[in-house]
Amino acid sequence: MQVVFDEIPETVIPRMRGGAGEVRARMFTDQLGKIMRGTLPPGASIGMHSHETSSEIIYILSGTGKVLCDGVYEPLTPGACHYCPKGHAHSLINDSDGALTFFAVVPEQ
Secondary structure, three states: OOOOHHHOOOEEEEOHHHOOOEEEEEEEEEOOEEEEEEEEOOOOEEEEEEOOOEOEEEEEEEOOEEEEEOOEEEEEOOOOEEEEOOOOEEEEEOOOOOOEEEEEEEEEO
16 A cells, blocks of 8 residues: 655644644554654654553654653754654753754554
């Protein structure tokens, strides 16, 4: 099955998971998980949340930022991949002056 993000309508999610600003996302979801291409504008974030029934993989396409995972900040640059295992918590933060674009996969386990 092919997922063509440019054919999926963009959704604007204000304060995603209690974060700051908004996330612009194109998402494919079904009962097995979620696949998303998202953009965080400067200063925006996805709030701290835990993955009780899933893990999450975030691959940075463009821009820079950081992730807070289990109390540790990790810098993110294009080509970086962040993994949040099932049972852990994280937050994605754009602390730069440019947009942060990422690809995320959340498989239900």
